[in-house]
Amino acid sequence: MCLAIPGKITQITTDPGNPxxxxxxxxxxxxxxxxxxLVPDAREGDYVLVHVGAAISMVDEAEAQTTFDYxxxxxxxxxxxxxxEDSKTG
Amino acid sequence: MKFLSExxxxxxxxxxxxxxxxxxxxxxxxxxxxxxxTHSLVKxxxxxxxxxxxxxxxxxxxxxxxxxLHLIDKAVWLAEEQRVILCSYGDMLRVPGSRxxxxxxxxxGADVRILYSPLEAVTxxxxxxxxxxxxxxxxxxxxxxANAMSVVHAHQLGVQNYSILASHVLVPPAIEAVMNDxxxxxxxxxxxxxxxxxxxxxxxxxxxxxxxxxxxxxxxxPVDLLQGILxxxxxxxxxxxxxxxxxxxxxxxxxxxxARRVIERVFTLSxxxxxxxxxxxxxxxxxxxxxxxYDANRKFNVQLEKAPESPDCIAGLVLKGIKNHTNALNxxxxxxxxxxxxxxxxxxxxxxxxxxxxxxxxxxSTVYRLPSTVYRYANTLSDA
Ligand code: SF4
Numbered sequence: 001m002c003l004a005i006p007g008k009i010t011q012i013t014t015d016p017g018n019p020x021x022x023x024x025x026x027x028x029x030x031x032x033x034x035x036x037x038l039v040p041d042a043r044e045g046d047y048v049l050v051h052v053g054a055a056i057s058m059v060d061e062a063e064a065q066t067t068f069d070y071x072x073x074x075x076x077x078x079x080x081x082x083x084x085e086d087s088k089t090g
Numbered sequence: 091m092k093f094l095s096e097x098x099x100x101x102x103x104x105x106x107x108x109x110x111x112x113x114x115x116x117x118x119x120x121x122x123x124x125x126x127x128t129h130s131l132v133k134x135x136x137x138x139x140x141x142x143x144x145x146x147x148x149x150x151x152x153x154x155x156x157x158x159l160h161l162i163d164k165a166v167w168l169a170e171e172q173r174v175i176l177c178s179y180g181d182m183l184r185v186p187g188s189r190x191x192x193x194x195x196x197x198x199g200a201d202v203r204i205l206y207s208p209l210e211a212v213t214x215x216x217x218x219x220x221x222x223x224x225x226x227x228x229x230x231x232x233x234x235x236a237n238a239m240s241v242v243h244a245h246q247l248g249v250q251n252y253s254i255l256a257s258h259v260l261v262p263p264a265i266e267a268v269m270n271d272x273x274x275x276x277x278x279x280x281x282x283x284x285x286x287x288x289x290x291x292x293x294x295x296x297x298x299x300x301x302x303x304x305x306x307x308x309x310x311x312p313v314d315l316l317q318g319i320l321x322x323x324x325x326x327x328x329x330x331x332x333x334x335x336x337x338x339x340x341x342x343x344x345x346x347x348x349a350r351r352v353i354e355r356v357f358t359l360s361x362x363x364x365x366x367x368x369x370x371x372x373x374x375x376x377x378x379x380x381x382x383x384y385d386a387n388r389k390f391n392v393q394l395e396k397a398p399e400s401p402d403c404i405a406g407l408v409l410k411g412i413k414n415h416t417n418a419l420n421x422x423x424x425x426x427x428x429x430x431x432x433x434x435x436x437x438x439x440x441x442x443x444x445x446x447x448x449x450x451x452x453x454x455s456t457v458y459r460l461p462s463t464v465y466r467y468a469n470t471l472s473d474a
Contacts, residue, residue, distance in 0.1 A: 003126055003310075004232070004284050006093040020209075020243060028091035035209055038235055038348045047093060049287065049340050052179070053207025054236040056349060057287045057340045059093055064339035067097065067317055071105055074324070 004051035006059050009044050012036070025050060093339070097311030106316035107139055110323055114143045118326050119275055120319065121268065123149040123261055124230075124282035126310050134312045144319065147276060149268070156264075157228060158363045160396045161257050162187035164387075165226050168255065169200035172390055175218060177211040178226035180204045188397030192226075208240035208254070215244065215252035224386045227254040232284040234258055234375060235349035238356035241377070241384045253386040256376050259362055261285050262293045263373035267364075269301045278322040280308040280315070283337040288353075290345025294333045302331045309337040356381060 007025040013033065014021045021036040025048065035054040042048050048055035096102075122128055128148040131137050137146060166187050169176035176192065183193045183204060196202035201221075205211055208225045215223040227237035237254060244252040261282055268274050281294060286307045298305045304325035308318030318336040325332060335341055353375070362374025377385035386392070 004287075006091075008092070020239070028094075035207075035236070035239065037239065038346055038352070040348060049284075051232055051284060052236045053209050054239060056232070056235065056284070057342075057346055060339050064093060064096075066338060067313060067336070068102070070317055071109055074109075 004049045004056060006047050006049050007032075007034070009034075009036070009042055009046050009048060012044060025055070094311065097309070097313040099313060102313045103139075103316060106313060106320055110144065110316065110320050111141045113320065113327060114141055114323050115327055117143045117145065118277050118323060119145045119147055120278045120280060120322050121147040121149045121276045122280040122308070122315075123265070124280075124285065124310075125149075126284070127280060127282065127308065127315060130310050130312065130315060134315075136312060136315060140319070144323065146319075149264075149279075156259050156364045156367075157182070157185065157257055158365045159186075159188050159398075160363075160394060161255070162191065163189065163394055163397060164392050165192055165224075165255055166190055166195045166200075167392065167394055168224050168386060168390060169195050169202050170198075172222065173201070174222040174224045174386075174390075175201045175203060175214060176224050176226065177203045177205045177208075177214060179206075179228060182226055182228055208237050209243060212240050212244045212247070212249055212252055215249050216247070219251060221251060222389075223252050225252075225254045226257065228257045230259060230261060230282065230285050231288045231353075232282070234353050234357065235288060235346075238352045241356045241381060242352060244384060245381070250383070253384045253389045254377065255386040256357070256374075258357065258375040259364065260373050260375070262297060263370045264364070265297055265305075267367060267370050267373075269297075269303070276303070278304040278326055279306070280318045280322065281305050281333075283307055283309045283314070283341055286335075286337070286341045286345065288346050288349045291333050291335065291341070291343045292345075298331050298333050304331050304334070306334045307337050307341055309340070356384075 005027055007027040010024045010026050010031065012021070012023040014023070014036075021040070022033055023036050023042075023044075024031050025034040027050075032050075034048070034050050036042055036048070037054070039048055039055045039058055042055065042058050047059035047061075049057045049059060122131065125148075131146060140146070162182070162185055165176055165178070165182075166189065168174050169192065176195075178192060183196070183202070184191055190198075192200075192202050203214070205214075205225070208227060211223055211225040225237070225240060227233075227240075229237065237256070237258070240252075241254060243249075265279060268276055286294075291307065294305045294307070297303070304322050306318045306321045306325075308314055314336060321334050321336055325334070335343070356378060357375035358378050359372045360374050360376040361369050361371050363369045364373065376387075382388040
């Protein structure tokens with residue numbers, strides 16, 4: 001039910017008279033018209049997360065990287081902790 | 091596809107699994123709240139890859155299991171007795187009511203339509219000015235903004251033949267219900283990433299504090315889920331209980347203020363009945379009074395006698411983590427369960443373990459290579 005998919009805004013298409021912002025979003029080549037009212041800052045080229053026809057969030061590229069760095073990060077953290085314990089006992 | 095395939099990387103999956111194995115020392119029971127996460131855990135074979143110390147319990151995140159019978163009855167009544175055009179997300183069509191499902195009503199001649207978005211329902215109303223159009227607005231917090239927006243949309247466009255049958259449920263009260271049950275044995279939660287995309291994290295801090303449980307807001311791809319599980323296990327092993335955000339590429343601590351504004355404009359908190367559990371105070375949303383022209387309940391003055399829920403339904407036990415859907419499904423394969431919804435679950439979920447949407451038969455750790463979410467999405471698009 002809560003399925004939401006990231007896609008790239010290829011065009012903002014809101015026509016005058018339509019109170020709701022909308023645009024074309026490409027999902028790996030499948031292009032659909034998507035409501036963009038909930039992501040007022042989104043521009044062409046941005047990635048948004050789309051659920052039942054509405055973009056509900058922008059995808060943050062910098063934050064996306066954290067999942068790939070996490071293991072390394074906790075590895076370093078654990079080394080640090082171990083080091084601290086070593087120095088305590090030692 | 092960007093922001094999807096990277097999170098299905100087999101190498102990263104292996105690295106995360108290894109790290110979970112190295113971290114875990116004692117047995118832990120963790121509940122993933124959202125049905126989408128359950129789906130991904132089952133479909134990608136992750137449940138079989140986790141070390142035996144980690145038990146995943148599948149939470150209440152399925153509209154099938156929490157929508158009470160009488161709401162289905164209402165939708166059927168509107169379609170059959172009031173002759174409205176009843177629009178719904180596809181998920182709800184096969185869910186049985188006390189007499190029949192929406193699909194059966196459709197087969198018997200009622201005008202029931204599957205839509206991908208509630209915003210399309212407003213267009214249906216515009217195209218059928220002589221008929222009443224009702225959208226069956228089911229869902230968690232994730233789906234509420236679009237449902238609410240359809241009302242605002244209709245209001246602004248002056249569309250008067252449109253209303254919604256609101257059936258919203260909220261996640262935090264469900265977590266409370268799970269934790270307040272003396273039989274429940276959940277020690278940590280993976281919170282639903284897309285719910286928090288809308289609502290943010292603020293509701294979860296008091297819960298982590300009150301029940302001394304780690305709550306990790308988690309995404310839906312294999313790597314997301316494994317990272318979420320690792321974060322929860324690390325907290326549990328360290329005796330911590332914090333709210334952590336695994337899904338930060340999408341979830342901001344404050345949620346989506348724009349989305350919450352639309353929700354607040356259209357909905358107000360209400361008590362809500364959950365199938366198999368009973369009424370949980372302030373666990374749902376109903377349409378605000380000043381918009382009652384768009385509330386199908388009031389517009390059609392729906393007065394139906396409440397049908398009793400099946401005594402065999404295990405939704406309450408599933409929700410509290412006492413029974414497990416996967417086990418229920420496994421035993422269900424031997425003998426079909428009495429609850430019609432459970433049979434629905436079996437039909438829906440059982441094939442996912444063997445044959446994926448692409449039709450290829452896969453097993454073990456190769457499953458997560460398939461971009462099936464995309465296929466599933468593409469399918470909904472072409473259906474709509
Ligand atoms: S038995 Fe299973 S499928 Fe029925 S509603 Fe009940 S929990 Fe959901």
